[in-house]
Amino acid sequence: MDLAFFLIQLLNGLQYGLLLFLVASGLTLIFGIMGIINLAHGSFYMIGAYLAWSLSSMTGSLTAAILIAIPLTVVLGMGLERLLIQHLYKRDHLYQVLLTYGLILVFEELRSVIWGDDVHGVAVPALLSHSIPLTENLSYPVYRLAISGVCLLLAAGLYFLIQKTRLGMMIRAGASNREMVQSLGIDIKLIYTLVFALGIALAAFAGMINAPLSSVFPNMGGGVLIICFVVVVIGGIGSVKGALIASLVIGLAETFGQVLVPELAGMVVYFLMAVVLVWRPEGLFGGRS
Amino acid sequence: PSGAALAQQAKLKVGLMLPYTGTFAKLGVAITNGFKLAIEERGGKLGGRDIEYFTVDDESNPAKAPENTSKLVQRDKVDVVIGTVHSGVAMGMAKVIRESGTLWINPNAGADEVTGPLCAPNIFRTSFSNWQTTYGLGKVVKGKGHKNVVFITWKYGAGEQAMGGFKEGFEKEGGKLIKELFVPFPQVEFQALLTEIASIKPDAVVAFFAGGGAAKFLKDYQAAGLKGKIPLYGSGFLTDGVLDAVGDAAEGIETTLHYADGLGTKKDDAFRLAYAKTYKQQPDVYAMQGYDAGQLLAAGMEAVKGNVSDKVGMIKAMETAKIDSPRGAWTLSKAHNPVQDMYLRKVVGKENKVQGVAWKALADPARGCKA
Amino acid sequence: MRSFRFVDYLPFLLFAALALFPLVESTFYTQLLTKILIMAIFAMSLDLLIGYTGLVSFGHAAYFGLAGYALALMGPKYEAVSLWWSLPAAMGICAAFALVTGILILRTRGIYFIMVTLAFAQMLYFVFHDTKLGGGSDGIYIYEKPLMKLGDAVLIDLENLNHFFWLVLVLILLVYLFLRRILQSPFGKALVGIKVNEHRMRALGFPVFRYQLASFTLSGALAGMAGYLAAVQYGFVNPEILSWHQSGAVMMMVILGGMGTLYGPVIGAFAFVLLREFLSNDAWTGIFAKHWQLAMGVFIVLVALYLPRGLAGVLQRFGKKPLEEADDE
Amino acid sequence: MTEALNASRPPASAADTLLEAAGLHTFYGISHILHGVDFAVRTGETIGLMGRNGMGKTTLIKSMLGLVRPRQGIVSVRGVDMTHAETHAIARSGIAYVPEGRGIFPNLSVRENLVMAARANVKGVSEWTFDRVIHTFPRLGERLNNGGAQLSGGEQQMLTIGRALMTNPDLLILDEATEGLAPLIAREIWGIIKAIRASGIATIIVDKNYAAVMALSDRSVVLVKGRVVFSGESRELSDNPDLMHRFLGV
Amino acid sequence: MSEVSSRELAGSISSVAEVVPILRTSGLTKRFGGLVAVSDVSLDLRVGEIHVVIGPNGAGKSTLTNLLSGDLPPTSGTVHFEGRDIAGCSADRVSRLGIGRSYQKTNIFLPFTVFENCRLAAQSRTQHAFRLFHRAPRFRDINDKAEKAMAAAGLSHRADRIAQTLSHGEQRQLEIAMCMATQPRVLLLDEPLAGMGPHESQRMVELIKGLAANHAIMLIEHDMDAVFALAHRLTVMVNGEVLESGAPEDVRSSPAVQLAYLGGEGLLHD
């Protein structure tokens, strides 16, 4: 492997890692910070992608589609939290697992009824549709780089929100003792509704801006679900920084895994997770208590 | 009334075991549509008997395949099973079908084994074997003057078989498969391997992907700047059903398959028209395969005049039938896989335009078939 | 005074009723029932972990599938193996695998535990999916079903669906009684204590790790029994039987049915399989059959919302006592 | 000293009732805990709530805060019916709660525990600030970046009190606030309570140190098995060893 | 096996203690990052003696308990129990050796009944653990121990209550009962009286007094009345270090202790 090749693979790995973070960001919030196990995360990712496709074919612009879709997903998230999730906070976490598993089936079927089972493509916005040549026959799509930028912004934003703002503190406090937060005069119910909706919107947003790269197809959420959990858990629950680093690590591992040990490529991520957790049972940056 | 007459009055029980939910739902629907179209064209009857359908959604889940198959075979006691899309599911079906002896027409799943080691008198296929879809491609790619080629696919049975077929065909012509690249199934992150391709600089790349993965691959190939620099070929599934999704990323790519757009034969035109009229959408290769499954069943039923209990007679008739298919006429090999022309197609706009025949009457070698 | 509790005797009533089933029903339903019972064994084994030891395994299919593959690879290809040794051997392999992986996995807790179990299962999945060891992604056939012989006489012919059904029925009863007994023993009480407050158990002097490992291993072995039977039933195994979907499905059965009750997971297995059967059968639900997932999803959501103890909670209304003490005195 | 404390407070009039509970009946499942409890705190008043273990003190407090829903009875804040209001709304009207057994957020640092609770009082005034709390509990200042779970028991207790003060309450409810505090610190807490009292903030004190409670409070309320058996001036109670023995077992 | 200095002997004159300490630490130290929570602590516990440890909040008392009980491994130093070094042993090992503890922050099985809580505790002492096929409630010996522990802590009337539904003070009593049910020879009690009313405290003081006869007890308490009613020996910790150790009267009058801990004790007490 020569140096240029190695560097490009490094870039690939980092870029893929950022993409993973993008997809996992919503889960970081809902699962990592609020402590709700949301198996339907992938479904919201899929919904985002389908919204991006159907709205951009209506409006002719991905940007417009995203601007319309985000409020829609926020409303969807709020509705779900108020209607369903809210009733489970006091119960065993596993009922969240059950409920969100049910939601996967519901959303998948609704998707089929509303949008059908076809594979669709979404055009990259013209502004970002060119590539930067790297070697004589390889170039790098600008859109991918742009997404990486968005990911970094998101990561910084999330980190700031969770670690530095009072809202972030309230959310984290709510995950450990809701009653106490309420007794301090904080409407944790409302906050949780909003933050859950934000998490959903993030998942959907990931689906939207990823749609031009990944295409839009049935069950696309199922594939990302597990990897998102892996990211959040390897990083350490509750840590945005951990999630970011974990996604980069996984991105690199997968990239180099495919190139260096192609026979074992499928296993690499899980092997990595097993090693990390056996070595550090609380994830890379997890566990303050 | 005699037993045969009684049998004549009863409906023919047809079991459809296809994916109706999940990734392959659309394929399942297309096959069902095609199949039913073939029956409708015969007045809704086969060999004088009405049809009663039994459907099972196999969810493309191989783990449930034996159970789902036995639903049709044992619960519903169907006379014939039509299915399925996913090769792994087909493997599970084969197990049950071979034990029960029920007639099975496979309208898609290309696992070589089905008409190889697992072949049986009651097992038929109207689609292709994975080997078939790429074997002829070897000659094509060599014919274009490419000597050193890279093959890329998912690491799973179908991918490996398609690669095997290509390798055999290509190396027979004197080409060299210099690298086999595998992406874990069903992952769709190709960037690392595209980079590797760029650094290997082969004369050409051959790919075997389908559905959402194919769409993503084509787009990534273009975005990485490889398109136009290193020619891309593939089995037809690479560009089937995804052209809407990929924009111009597939433009000009050549593939081989047993079907194509713009064949222009009378039969094909008629089929397309009828299908479009009935279902308000264009047929695809899957619909065509379903349609042929109907035709093959019809051939058998007519030969025995609806008396399915004459299994031997029916199988005989089906084995020797010459199917007038939209893809062009085909017959069955000894292992009950179509002996068919493989077309060379090229993506032009939103169509897989036929360029010619890559291989005339290609027969699967049916390795391991002892029947 | 010992009051009559419906729930106590229900399993035995059911057992009797089920034993007669093959005599009145067609082969398919016998087969379906067999499959449900096998899943029920699988689910019970998981309940030992989730419901009683507080270890939520999201990779339990690993042990289920491993036993299937063990059977497929154990015997000569075209000769029947003896059930007498192959079943214990398969379970033994699973137990050993659970023991070894358990030592590593049990370092973690909570959600991390969930994910490491998943990781180990996925690694096993890819071993079978990506290598030719067990036929790769296409799977592998078991051409001859195992034989259960005593001397030269065939005791149970597993090719006979009814015999197989009865075998499974007896096994599930044994597993149920076995687990029930264990859970009422001091060992079982300690497991529940660990589930509730691991830290305190340790301070009280319980070697928590050993208890957990014992439970994990036992659970793995029982999952192996189920996996072995599943492989026998259809004579076919492929990597999907140890995929996370399978792990997820059995977990849903446990939660849906009601954790920590043993019979809850059995109910869950019945509900999960039968409901899907019913909803997706167009003979019953007509054009809605195509959208069975929707109805199934809504059902699951409703159970999660309104039945705080799963389906078993409905039954428990008949037996007056709450979860924790339901099984003693 | 006790004399002086009591003498300095004129009896408050019924009009400025801050928090009032009337005829509360509270159940946990089928067990009937509170049997028609009447209870009121006036602006600026300090009340000692006493009773042996398990008599319903905490339950009464929780019932008034909406953390447990009474089955019967009315809770009002400043004359406004809040029986069915949400806990946070009740708290917002100027009530801060230091629960028994603490209730710090273990996953937040000391600083965050304090900062997240900061709020001005109903009039928009912030008398208690982060700095003032740290000044009051210097020990916390040394541990600002510790996680809540990494504090000693007493430090956790200080943190909970400090956090309650950060909300600038008009009524501070202290349920066993001195539990686990070293005598020196406990004395400081009593001192703070005295200061709080002097600044016009009303307090409800539940504590096992009956002597201190009675010395510091204007009125005492004693619960026995969910019923108010005594309600009146603290001195009345402390001067009557017989009552003390009957109700409190001392 | 261990030399007993004359000073130590002198210190325990007031007690009925055996001469040989059952548990002794030397140079015990625990660091959390930069913070030295317990610093070079050497003390011993004798059967028949109540050794009270007091000190300001955050002095390291609970951490010391955690080191002795195996909840935390020490950074350095030794803990000798009956002559063998148990520093760094796991908590369950230590417990089985006969060192029982209660927690400052209530640590019980909330969804179980009071009886079941105590039964589990008693069970930990038996050899029945892996006898899988016997119903747990049939073990008489265990039940008896559990009953006794409940009675001692004054909780018998609550035997069938779910622990979660107990009041705070009752939960504190249960905490002690569970510790007792494991029948330890060394008792490490971390603020057992916290949360108990005067009445209940009184009973607990009697209980602890009674236990002293055949147990070695380390007691951490902030309730000075109880401390001086119980202590045979008093150790004052400040900032992780032992400030003073000796007979209660001597320690009480030490100016350093007055300043660091007691202050003008009793100001509000009377």
Ligand SMILES: Nc1ncnc2c1ncn2[C@@H]1O[C@H](COP(=O)(O)OP(=O)(O)OP(=O)(O)O)[C@@H](O)[C@H]1O
């Ligand atoms: N969650 C609950 N469920 C059922 N019963 C409860 C619950 N919480 C408390 N109880 C019971 O209610 C009664 C009153 O409890 P409460 O906590 O109000 O007492 P308390 O006066 O605060 O006692 P303490 O001084 O011990 O804190 C007790 O008998 C207790 O057992």
Ligand SMILES: Nc1ncnc2c1ncn2[C@@H]1O[C@H](COP(=O)(O)OP(=O)(O)OP(=O)(O)O)[C@@H](O)[C@H]1O
């Ligand atoms: N896990 C930890 N990480 C960091 N610091 C800790 C940890 N646990 C305790 N500390 C610190 O160590 C010091 C000693 O704590 P410890 O709990 O032993 O005090 P204590 O003497 O029991 O006090 P109290 O009387 O208040 O219970 C405290 O300052 C505390 O903040």
Ligand SMILES: [Mg+2]
């Ligand atoms: Mg209380």
Ligand SMILES: [Mg+2]
């Ligand atoms: Mg302490």
